[in-house]
Amino acid sequence: MKRLLRDRRGLFGLLVLAAIVLAALAAPLVSSGDPDTQRDIVATRFLPPLAGDRHGVFHPLGTDRFGRDVWTRLVYGARVSLGVGFLAVLLSITIGTAVGAVAAYWRGAVGALLLAVTDFALALPRVVLLLLLAALWRPSAALVIIVLGVTGWMSVARLVHGEVRALAARPFAEGAVALGAGRGRVLWRHLLPNALTPVIVAAALGVGNAILLEAGLSYLGLGVQPPTPSWGTMIASGRDTLVNAPWVATAPGLALALVVVACTLLGDALRDALDPARAGRER
Amino acid sequence: MLRHVTQRAIAGIAVVGGVVTLTFLLLHAAPGDPAERLLGPTATTEQLAAQRRALGLERSLPTQYATWLARAARGDWGISIATGRPVVAMFAGAWPATVRLVLLSLFLAYGLGLAVGAVQATHDGSRLDTALSITSVALFALPGYWLGLMLVMVFTYWLRVLPAFGSAGFDSDFLTGWPRVADRLRHLALPLLTLTLIGVGGTARFVRGAMLDVLAAPFVTTARAKGLKPSHVIRRHVLRNALIPVVTLLGLSLPALFSGAVFVEAVFAWPGVGRVLVEAVQARDYPVVMAATTISAVLVVLGNLLADLLQGVVDPRIGTRQP
Numbered sequence: 001m002k003r004l005l006r007d008r009r010g011l012f013g014l015l016v017l018a019a020i021v022l023a024a025l026a027a028p029l030v031s032s033g034d035p036d037t038q039r040d041i042v043a044t045r046f047l048p049p050l051a052g053d054r055h056g057v058f059h060p061l062g063t064d065r066f067g068r069d070v071w072t073r074l075v076y077g078a079r080v081s082l083g084v085g086f087l088a089v090l091l092s093i094t095i096g097t098a099v100g101a102v103a104a105y106w107r108g109a110v111g112a113l114l115l116a117v118t119d120f121a122l123a124l125p126r127v128v129l130l131l132l133l134a135a136l137w138r139p140s141a142a143l144v145i146i147v148l149g150v151t152g153w154m155s156v157a158r159l160v161h162g163e164v165r166a167l168a169a170r171p172f173a174e175g176a177v178a179l180g181a182g183r184g185r186v187l188w189r190h191l192l193p194n195a196l197t198p199v200i201v202a203a204a205l206g207v208g209n210a211i212l213l214e215a216g217l218s219y220l221g222l223g224v225q226p227p228t229p230s231w232g233t234m235i236a237s238g239r240d241t242l243v244n245a246p247w248v249a250t251a252p253g254l255a256l257a258l259v260v261v262a263c264t265l266l267g268d269a270l271r272d273a274l275d276p277a278r279a280g281r282e283r
Numbered sequence: 284m285l286r287h288v289t290q291r292a293i294a295g296i297a298v299v300g301g302v303v304t305l306t307f308l309l310l311h312a313a314p315g316d317p318a319e320r321l322l323g324p325t326a327t328t329e330q331l332a333a334q335r336r337a338l339g340l341e342r343s344l345p346t347q348y349a350t351w352l353a354r355a356a357r358g359d360w361g362i363s364i365a366t367g368r369p370v371v372a373m374f375a376g377a378w379p380a381t382v383r384l385v386l387l388s389l390f391l392a393y394g395l396g397l398a399v400g401a402v403q404a405t406h407d408g409s410r411l412d413t414a415l416s417i418t419s420v421a422l423f424a425l426p427g428y429w430l431g432l433m434l435v436m437v438f439t440y441w442l443r444v445l446p447a448f449g450s451a452g453f454d455s456d457f458l459t460g461w462p463r464v465a466d467r468l469r470h471l472a473l474p475l476l477t478l479t480l481i482g483v484g485g486t487a488r489f490v491r492g493a494m495l496d497v498l499a500a501p502f503v504t505t506a507r508a509k510g511l512k513p514s515h516v517i518r519r520h521v522l523r524n525a526l527i528p529v530v531t532l533l534g535l536s537l538p539a540l541f542s543g544a545v546f547v548e549a550v551f552a553w554p555g556v557g558r559v560l561v562e563a564v565q566a567r568d569y570p571v572v573m574a575a576t577t578i579s580a581v582l583v584v585l586g587n588l589l590a591d592l593l594q595g596v597v598d599p600r601i602g603t604r605q606p
Contacts, residue, residue: 128560131564249432
């Protein structure tokens with residue numbers, strides 16, 4: 001942890017993510033209230049950033065074509081986008097860890113089958129599958145989480161499989177078996193905790209990716225549905241007003257890029273901090 | 284070698300078969316009825332039934348599946364439900380636009396990415412490295428469709444120098460010679476720039492990491508200790524070995540030829556495969572979606588195989604060795 005904080009990338013990533021999560025959690029406090037509020041559309045639409053309207057409400061990032069405050073929608077949208085991203089990664093990591101661990105520790109038929117399924121799933125075209133799944137059922141945030149989770153677990157399964165197999169051959173694991181610990185206990189208490197390092201790194205990188213894909217699906221109209229603010233739907237609605245109100249699409253895109261940069265840097269720093277061999281070499 | 288390739292090819296065919304079956308089942312398990320979409324909400328029950336019969340949807344699932352497979356094997360991919368055009372013709376029309384766009388951007392992104400990553404790795408820890416690192420992470424993190432919109436805003440709406448939509452102007456049919464080529468190039472510029480910028484970030488990050496890994500290897504120290512020129516060490520010893528994972532990545536991005544540009548094509552109304560796919564999925568156009576998934580599965584498998592073979596070329600040690 002200390003090493004992580006000394007790494008400028010890790011510190012930056014943590015601070016940015018913490019700030020955005022705080023803003024999302026405290027959305028009602030840091031914004032002007034309801035993200036769907038529309039007062040007098042004609043007078044309040046397309047207000048540029050840093051403008052106030054006649055109702056005495058200040059709009060730090062301006063308003064969209066319905067006179068809704070962009071900053072308010074941005075922080076409420078962060079709840080949706082971050083929430084979907086985190087939950088999707090949580091789901092894919094749970095599936096991936098379970099599959100990888102079981103395949104590594106119960107070799108033979110079960111393990112071979114699970115590995116074959118993993119390889120098969122890795123070969124699936126993810127974007128096509130995402131579009132397909134998202135388009136076939138009624139779009140919603142829950143569906144996006146499930147779709148992203150179900151299409152993203154394979155690399156984690158591979159990682160965990162490799163780690164657990166390597167760890168199972170180590171003396172401490174054999175020692176635990178010799179002391180009479182059951183297979184489940186050895187796996188759960190001794191092997192998995194030691195195998196989690198690369199999983200944490202993969203998770204940090206995966207969150208950024210999941211948030212990007214969520215926004216992409218929502219942008220195409222296959223994810224979170226308007227008027228619920230998510231960064232993808234905000235970019236999509238800003239697309240139509242690019243000429244008169246470029247700030248509507250700009251703000252959520254920048255927010256998105258910031259979060260993904262933060263996740264990526266945090267993931268890089270974590271990998272270096274947790275892997276002593278790399279720590280001295282890379283900056 | 285041959286045995287290795289044969290094994291991989293058989294596994295690949297199994298994967299494609301699995302994807303096709305999975306897509307078929309998903310399409311039919313999902314709620315929604317193409318006949319209803321086609322006829323609209325005012326259709327009567329009899330009309331719906333007739334339409335379903337015409338589309339062959341009233342038969343049992345295994346029959347439909349077997350029919351589709353048999354026809355697909357003969358090269359008959361059916362008629363699009365939404366547009367009434369043969370599926371083969373739809374893809375044949377859309378294919379060149381996507382290949383032109385994605386192939387060029389892959390070429391540019393890998394060329395630039397290799398150069399940037401190599402510069403970074405040889406100047407590890409310098410200010411230049413930090414600056415390039417920040418740039419590549421930022422590019423890597425940008426959503427393609429958003430970057431596309433921003434470029435449209437700047438180059439189309441503010442500077443008014445480049446067109447934002449389609450692959451050719453309204454008058455392109457009347458142009459010949461150079462003006463025609465120029466028109467095409469101007470339309471290509473923004474989508475190509477978007478895809479390339481996004482690609483460079485990821486490639487540069489990857490190349491930098493791969494090269495740093497090789498630079499730390501003992502044989503590089505040996506080469507330097509022998510007194511070889513630094514540029515020779517970098518070119519012959521480091522770069523060549525660092526190319527192995529890069530080539531794998533390149534093979535894996537072959538499917539992007541088909542589906543990778545989906546979002547960017549949507550922004551620029553580029554008449555490519557991505558747009559056909561998005562429209563087909565939204566219209567629940569079974570034959571088109573089935574064809575699209577099959578093609579992209581084949582490309583994924585081919586990409587993996589190609590990466591395998593290219594690795595053998597770049598790294599003779601791998602050759603025919605069994606994994």
